[in-house]
Amino acid sequence: MNLESSALMELIGGLVGFFLTVMVFSYILGDNPFFRVSINLFIGASAGYALIVAWYSVIWPQLLSPLIFGGQSERLFVLFPLIFAGLLLLKMSSRLSWFGSPAVAFLVGVGAATAVGGAVIGTIFPQVLAAINALDWNPAGRGPGEAWLQVASGLVLLVGTTSTLAYFHFGARPGLGGVPRRSPWLEIVAQIGKGFIAVTLGATFAGAFLAAFAALVERLEFLREFLTPLIFPG
Amino acid sequence: MSMADVRCPLCGKLNPAELEICRFCQARLTPLTGAGGSELEDWLASLRNVPEGEKDQGPSEADWWAPPPGASAQDDELPDWLADIRSQAVDSEPTKKPQSARPDRPTAGAPPPREDAEPDWLQRIRARKLEDEGAPADNLEALGSSETEEPLPDWLAGLSSAESSIEPAEDIPDWLTANKPSPSVDAAQPASDDIPEWLLGRQKSQNVEGEPLEAPEIPDWLAGIDKAASKLEKSETPTQEEDHPASSVDQSDWHSSSEPSLPDESLAPPSFPPSIFSASADAEIPDWLSGMAAPTPQESAPEEKTGQDRATDNLFAERAENAPVLGASPFEGEQVTSSTPGEPGRVSVSPFVEDLPGFEDESLAEGASSAAPVLPEEPGLARAELPSWLEAMRPVEAAAPVIPMRSQDEQKVISSGPLAGLRGVLPAEPEIASQRAPQAYTLKLQLSDTQRAQAEMLEKMIKMEGKPRELRESPVISSQQLLRLVVFLALVAAVLSQSIFGLVSSPPPVLSPAVFSARAAVDNLPAGAPVLVAVDYPAGFSGEMEAIASGIFDHLMIKGAYLALVSSQPAGPALAEHLIASTNANGGHTYQDMMQYANLGYIPGGTAGLFAFVQSPQQLLPDALNAAEDADLWNTGPLTNINRLSDFGMVIVITNDPEVARAWVEQTRRELVGKPLLMLVSAQAEPVVRPYYEGTPRLVSGMLAGVSSGAAYEASLARPGLGGAYWSISGLGVPLAIVLVVLLGGLGWTIDRFSKSNASVDARKEASS
C-alpha cells in the first residue's frame, strides 16, 4: 500500500469514523435509525473479526493443522476435541442441539474447577492473610506517628473487610410477624459494612465516570484531529 | 268385625278377607312374599332354629326374631317391660297417622310378617291397645309374623324376670360351635356351608388372627354401614349423635366389646343370633351366656346384650379397628339410656345394653344428661325399646349414607304403621322425605382480601390491555432528552475548549506509591527481556487504557523489552496492534518487527484458557499473528527460552474489567514466582484490584489505575504522552461534571421540596375550607 492510497484510506477511515461517532452521539436525543445502523455495523464487524481471530489463534493451529499435517500422535490428541467440536456445532440445529450438551458440560466442568482453584489460591487465602496482616505493627523505618496511622488504617481495613462480609450474610431468623430478621449485633455490623460498600461503590462510580470521560476525550480528540485539517487546511 | 274381614293395616277399615288390597286406601292387606319366600335359606333357617319338619310349613313358621321352639313354657309370658313399653308407646301417641303404606319394608333375610302368626305377647299388646283406645291395632300385625304361637325366647324371658334361665339349646349349628372360645380355622370351615357369608367372614376374621383374609365376607348392608360410618365421620355434622342411626349399642361399648379389656375373654368371640342361644346345648353354652341368666334383673338388664348384637358389634369393632377412625362408626355416641321421671339421678338402662366396663360411668351419665327430650312417660311404664340386636340387624343401605341418624334421645316414636309405638326403630318407610341432601361444598374459591385485590388488579390490567389507548403527542424533545443534551454539550464544550484553547494549565499528578512501584519494576527489568502484556479490554476503553499504558509502554520500548502481546478478548489482537502503533506514534518508536514484539493472539476459554496459557504458553499459542507463516516463534528469537510464565521478565495486564484482573491474578499466583505482575487498570476497576496491591502478601507488584496514574508515570519519565494530555483535558471537564451533578441535584431537590410544600399548603387550605 503506497503513501497515497494510505492517505486515502485514512481519509475514508476518518470519514467513516466521524460519521459513526456522530451517529452514536445522536442517541442523546433518543433511539434513532442512525444509532441502530452504527450499532449493527459494529456488531457485524466485531463478530467477523472475532471469528477470524479464533480461527487464526486456535482453530487452525491447534485443531486443524495437527489433524491435517500432524503425525499420528497429534491426530490422536485432537480426536477428542474434534468429536466434541462436531457435537458443539450441532448446537446450531434446534433439533440436534442436545447433542452439544456434553461438550458444553465439558467446558463448564473444567471452567468451574479452574475457577474454584483460582479463587482458593489467588483470592481467599491471600486476602484473608492481607486482612490479618493489616494490623501488623512494624514500626521499623517509620516514625511513631506513621506507625500509629498504620495501625489505625489496619483497623479500618479489618473492620471494613469483616463488616462487608457480614453485610452479605443473609441468614435470618423469623422475627415478629414472621418477618425474617438478622440478629441485632449482626445488623449493626452489616450497617457498618454497608457504609464501606457505599464507599467502594462510590469509588467505582467515579472510576466509571472517569473511564467514560476518557472515552469522550478520545472521541472528541479524534473528531478534532480529523476536522481541523479539513476546516483549517493551512 | 267378622273373621272373614280383614282390617287394613293402614287405614284401619274392614275389608273382605279375599281382598289383597284395601279397597279404601289401596294398601296391601296381605304381605308380599317372594317366589322363594316359602323356602328360606339354610342359614336363615338355622338362625330361626326351626326344626326341619317345621321348615316346610312355610316361612311363617318362625320369624327370625321369634322365640325358638326349644324355649320353655314360661317363655309364653311376655316380659313385663316389653309389654309396658308397647303399651306406653302406643298410649303416648295415639292419634298419629301412619306414614307408610308399605308395612313390608324389606329387611335382609327377614321373612315377611304374617298376620296370623303373632305371638300371644303381641296379641296382648294389641288387645290392650284396643282396649285403651278402641283404635285398630291391626297395624301391629305386621310386626308379628310367626304363623304359630311361639314362646318367648329364653333370653327375653331371662331378661324380664330374675328367675328365668336360659334353656340350653339342643341344636347348635356348626358355626356356633366353631365360635367357641378357642376357635380355629379348621373348626369354622366345615360350618361355612350353613352360615351366611357375612357371618362366615366374621368367623374367619375372628378365628384367623394374623392370617390374611382372602376376602372380608361382609354383606353389602354391613359394608354399607361401614361406608356410611366413614362418610359420616368425614362429613362435618354438628353433632354426630344426630346423624347416627338409632341403636341400643353405644359405639364405645361395641367397640370395647372386642377389646382385650373386657372382663371376660369369652365375651368377645360369640356372635350368634338370640334364637340360637336358646337352642344351644347346655354343655356348649359359653360362660358369658350362662352367666347371663344368673344375675338379678337389675344387674343383668343393663349388661345384657344379645349374641346377634355382639356379632354385629364385634364385627363392627373389628372393622372399626381396621378403619382409619374408630369414631366413624354409625353407632358412635349412641346411648341407650332413659331416665325415670322423679329419679333424675338414676338411670334406667335398657336391658339390651351390653355390659361393658365404664358404661355406667360414662355412657349412662351422658345418657342421663341427654335424656331430657325423652317423651313423657307414665309412671310404671317402660319406654318402648327395640332390642338392640334387632336394630343392629336391620339393613342399612349402603346407598343411603345421608340418612340422618338420630341419637336415642331424639328418636321418633313411630306413630303409625306396623311399628307404631316403637321408639328408635327404623320407620316402615325409609325416610326418603327427610333425607338430607348431600352437604353442598361450594365451588367458590376461598380468597383472602389480598388475593381478591390482586385478582381485581389483574382483571383491570387485562381489561386495560384490550382498550385502545390514546396516543399522546410526545414533544419533539422531552425534558429528559433536553437535560441530557445540555449536559452533553457542556461536557463537549469543556473538553474541546480545553483541548483547543488550553484554558487551564494543569500541574502534573503526584506519583502515587502504586505507580512508583510499577515504575521501579520496569526500571529493574533487564534490557531486552521478554514481557508478557495482556491486552484485555474492549475497544470502548481504548481511550482510557491507552492513556494509562502509553507511559509504561514508552518506558518498555525505551528499554528495548520484547513485548509478547496476548488477549482473552477476541478484539485483543487489534487492540494490541493499535496500542503498539499509538505508542510508536507518540514515543517515536519503531516497534514493527516480529523481533520486537509478538502478537500471540487470542486465548479463548476465560479462566480455564488463562490457566492453560499460564501453564504452557508455548503449546497454547504456538504462532504469532504478526509473524510469517513459517516463522518458528518459540524456537528462534527472543521467546526461545520461554517455557513457563515465570520465564517472562514481567507480566503486565491491561484491563478495564475487575473480573479479568482477578482471573489473571489468581491464575498467575503460583507460576509467576519472583517476577513482577503489573496491573494497568481502568479507574472503575481500581477498588477491586487495589486490594491485591495493598497488604501482605502483595500479589500485584505495581498498579496504574486511571488516567491520572498514566499521566503520573509519564511525568516521572518526563516524556509527555497520551496520559498527560488526557489528564490536562480532564482538568476542566471532570470538575464541570461535578458541578453539574451538584447543581442539577440540588436544583431538583429544591424544586421537589418546594412543590411538596406547596402541595401540603394546598391540602391544608382545602382541609380548612
Place this chain on the structure above:
Amino acid sequence: MKSAFSAAIAITFGLVVLAGYFIDLSLLVLLRDVFLRYTVILAAIALVVGVVNLLMVHWRKMSTAQGGSSIYSLLLVVSLILTAIIAGLLGPTNTLALWIYQYVQLPVESSVMALLTVVLVVAAARMLRRSANWFNLLFLATALVMLAGAVPLFGLNIPGLHGAGGLREWIAGVPSVAGGRGLLLGIGLGTIAVGLRVILGADRPYGR
C-alpha cells in the same frame, strides 16, 4: 439419560482438573493440561458457533422481516461477512483488517462509552435529588471526592485532596480497599460455592 451423561462428563473432567490444581502428581498435572487445552479449543469452537448462529439469525431476519429491521440485519450480515473475508484472507493484523477495527469498531464502541458520561451525570443528579438516605449520601460524597481528587480542579492540585497523602488516596487505599476486599472475599466464596455445585452435579447449566 442424556442429562446424566452430560453431568458425568462435567463431574469427571471437573474433578480431574480440580485435583490437578492442588495435587502435584505428574499424571494429574498432565491430564489437567491436556483437558485445559481441549477446553481452549472447544471454547474457540463455541465462539464460532455463536458467530455463525448470529449470522443465521440475521440472515433469516433479513429474508423474512420487512422495513427497518431487515435493513439493520442486512448491514450486520454485510459487515460481518466483509470483515471475515478481509481479515480471513489478509490476516487479523493486516492493515486493512486493522483499518476496520480503527474506523468502525473503535469509533462506535468508544462513542457509546462516551455517552456514559452524560448518563452517569444525570443519574447522580437524580440520586441527589430524590433520595437523601445516608447510604446514597455517602455513595455520592465518595464519588465526588474521588472524582475531584483524580483530576486537577480547574488546573489546581488541592493539598489534602490530591497527592499521596491526600483524601482521595486515603479513600482509595483504606476504606475502599476494605470494602473491595470484603467484596473479593464474597466473590471468592461465591465462586467456590457455585463451582463446587457444578463439579458435584448439583447445578447443571449445560442443558440436557
